[in-house]
Amino acid sequence: MTDLYDVQQLRFSYGAVPVLQDISLATGTGEFIGIIGPNGSGKTTLLKLLSAILMPVAGKIAFAGLDLRYWSRHDLAKKIAVVPQETFFLYPYTVLEIVLMGRAPFTSLLGFDRPEDIQIARRSLEQVGLFSMADRPIQALSGGERQMVIIARALTQQPEVLLLDEPTASLDIRHQQSIYDLLTELNKVHGLSVVLVSHDLNLAGQYCHRLMMLSEGQTVADGAPEEVLTKERIEAVYGCQVLIDRHPMTGRPRMTLVPHDAA
DSSP: OOEEEEEEEEEEEETTEEEEEEEEEEEETTOEEEEEOSTTSSHHHHHHHHTTSSOOSEEEEEETTEEGGGSOHHHHTTTEEEEOSOOOOSSOOBHHHHHHGGGGGGSOTTOOOOHHHHHHHHHHHHHTTOGGGTTSBGGGSOHHHHHHHHHHHHHTTOOSEEEEESTTTTOOHHHHHHHHHHHHHHHHTTOOEEEEEOSOHHHHHHHOSEEEEEETTEEEEEEOHHHHOOHHHHHHHHOSOEEEEEOTTTOOEEEEEOOGGGO
16 A cells, blocks of 8 residues: 555644644555544544645645645646535536536646546446436536535546545435445545545444544544544543444444433
């Protein structure tokens, strides 16, 4: 497994407010990593730093051996694709038109779509199960289907790493499962490296190979789900009582909240 990210002593602040402090992270290609932690712990900020949307105030982020500051936006877009938590469309683009936007780093200055771009976009739609919806307006799709479209747009960049911020937020359990199953297939079959932010500890624990837990801008744990998702750590970081057992089929840690009146 070759190095993908090398993050050393990372610090970031919004003005005078510190958000991340002394974060270090080394990842290899082909990993499936979940970044977890309470609200305000710095998860989304870390993802933005990994995608070069933000730049650190101290420390270093190297991607594929090169400091992220020295990557051009154009070249980085061929390596890293980002799926934000929310995406808004002001115009009635078709599904295929939106997915083709992912080919922007590869198109000419005139911006014309080549036959190979259309072929790649259609292949991406097939991967997410929306090939038959290519000509539909995006507004005609459900929330889960729209999220799949955004993932398909990211896949048309043919990236080496996919960064996702709460990809299943506000989706029902069927669409949550569909998206995590898709990410697992992309990771296992196609070798795509996946780094995602998640508030759902159970989903992250069942699907991710590795979890990084943040609290108040610092790393409190980094390792396999069974090492990170312990009763003592979750109760200390989140401030609530939980039960931890093993999923009967996967053997991975499973968390259940303990209601106050049952404690």
